[in-house]
Amino acid sequence: MLLDIEKVIQGPESSLNLNPETFFKIYKPLRDFDNVTSATHEIVVNEFNKIFGTKYLPIDVRHWNVVRDWAMEKGLNKRDAEEIETHLWFNPDFLFKAKPIPGTCELSYWLYEKGLNFPIITSRKDVYVPYHNRFNTVKEATLEWMKIYEPWVPQKDIHFQENSEMPGNYFKAFMINKLAGGIYFEDSLDHAQTVLDYTDAIVVCLSDKMNLDNMGYKNLVRIASAGGNMPNLLPFYDWISRFDS
């Protein structure tokens, strides 16, 4: 049985019974970037639909190779399909165009205003893409994106994977331990599972996939999509902000 995030913080089953501000003081919040902070799936799917005249939705992206598979279904050979895939997931100019995931930016502002931080841990890394103009690296594009949508977040709170040999999921678990994270927001089930296995953090997973639901993880909370929208933190933020008044 999965926990509601509200009940983790304050609720009948919770022994904590804390208000959210106190909770986040004790349980240091950390988060992923793609599809937790920035709505990457949305621009990837929209661009794919534009190229191929398809009508996929962001929630149809079940794994990142799906773009290659869809392109091959449209008749492209594997090499061309992989080229499209690389362009959509790694072109820094293109990634820069993503919009924020609803609720995350609001939660971030709420936390920083209270003197609490909401650092980002991202496994984004550079892969060679032939055409880009404005940004040379995904790091540059990501920092600029943050300056626009969350200018209150200092650059020291944005952690990139510098070691490209380390798998992204282990990098995240390593950083969560290093930063003493208490609650971590993630969208990838694989990454969530590694964090659950190797850290003591509560993991809030923004995902429709139920693979981890019945595996006995006591620290797992899952937020599913609703009404065709990608899973997001807006209902959670609305709940939290009610404690302010």
Ligand SMILES: [Mg+2]
């Ligand atoms: Mg992600």
